[in-house]
Amino acid sequence: QSALTQPASVSGSPGQSITISCTGTSSDVGGYNYVSWYQQHPGKAPKLMIFDVSNRPSGVSNRFSGSKSGNTASLTISGLQAEDEADYYCSSYTSSSTLLVFGTGTKVTVL
Amino acid sequence: QVQLQESGPGLVKPSETLSLTCTVSGGSISGHYWSWIRQPPGKGLERIGYIYYSGYTNYNPSLQSRVTISVDTSKNQFSLKLSSVTAADTAVYYCARGLNWFVPWGQGTLVTVSS
Numbered sequence: 178q179s180a181l182t183q184p185a186s187v188s189g190s191p192g193q194s195i196t197i198s199c200t201g202t203s204s205d206v207g208g209y210n211y212v213s214w215y216q217q218h219p220g221k222a223p224k225l226m227i228f229d230v231s232n233r234p235s236g237v238s239n240r241f242s243g244s245k246s247g248n249t250a251s252l253t254i255s256g257l258q259a260e261d262e263a264d265y266y267c268s269s270y271t272s273s274s275t276l277l278v279f280g281t282g283t284k285v286t287v288l
Numbered sequence: 289q290v291q292l293q294e295s296g297p298g299l300v301k302p303s304e305t306l307s308l309t310c311t312v313s314g315g316s317i318s319g320h321y322w323s324w325i326r327q328p329p330g331k332g333l334e335r336i337g338y339i340y341y342s343g344y345t346n347y348n349p350s351l352q353s354r355v356t357i358s359v360d361t362s363k364n365q366f367s368l369k370l371s372s373v374t375a376a377d378t379a380v381y382y383c384a385r386g387l388n389w390f391v392p393w394g395q396g397t398l399v400t401v402s403s
Contacts, residue, residue: 180332213389215333222382222396223333228389266333270388274349277388279333 178273181206181280183266188286189257197283199250199267205278207248211270214243214252218263226265227252254285262287290315292383292394300377300401306370310383310394317341317364321387324357324368326379327396338387339366373401 182200189195199206199214206212212230215223225234227243230250240255250269254261267280296308310322323338337347339357347355351370359366370377378401384390 211388215390222393223390224393225389225391228391234391268333268389275335276346277335279335282332 178271178275178278181267181269181278183280183283185281186284186286188288189254190288191257191259193257194253194255195257195285197252197254197265197267197285199252199269199280201248201250201269201271201278203248204273205248205269205271206245206250208272209270210245212243212245212250213268214241214250215266215268216261216263217266223266257287259287261285290385290392292385292392294381294383294394294397296397296399298398298400300373300399301403302374302401303372306368306373306377306381306399306401308368308381308383308397308399310366310368312364312366312385317359317361317366320385322359322366323384323386323390325382325384325390325393327382328376328379336368336370336381375401377401 210230214227217223226241230245231243242253265283271278291313293311300306318341324336337357339345354371356369380396380398382396384393
């Protein structure tokens with residue numbers, strides 16, 4: 178099972194919106210609504226930002242939103258802030274024997 | 289709120305067995321799925337496997353022959369054993385609650401495989 182494909186890096190200026198893509202196949206992202214997104218600051222554990230494609234856990238800013246179209250899921254960060262600078266990972270349930278696959282990770286830089 | 293804390297040796301010799309324990313506080317281990325996830329330095333995330341509080345387990349096929357995950361509900365803990373380790377097993381190891389998405393996570397513990 179290959180990792181889901183994410184862009185290596187995405188950047189934006191404060192206040193702007195950015196979108197991170199997460200591309201899989203019909204056996205994972207496209208086939209199930211079990212896509213989640215994680216934010217990871219250096220030296221810290223990942224933090225759940227979105228689950229089940231578009232649901233935000235309690236306490237996560239509504240500047241973060243998730244969506245899916247076909248085999249590609251997306252995380253949009255609106256009103257970009259300096260504190261959003263981090264690595265972001267997607268994950269999805271998969272029908273393969275691994276049952277869960279993570280994305281390759283995206284480094285978000287706030288210019 | 290539920291908190292998780294990994295514990296165990298930070299240095300393991302090649303060919304030996306890596307053993308880690310995750311202690312759950314602020315809530316019960318019962319009724320939930322619990323996962324072990326690792327991250328090699330500078331690389332991405334990989335789930336090693338998961339356990340249901342009843343003891344049902346599922347392992348990543350790439351590690352299945354070397355992994356055992358167990359649970360001790362009386363101690364509110366679950367554990368990971370990874371045998372025959374090599375330098376490729378050097379990583380930060382996280383425990384987390386969940387099956388398809390994970391919250392919360394432990395802070396992670398770096399395990400280095402080296403003689």
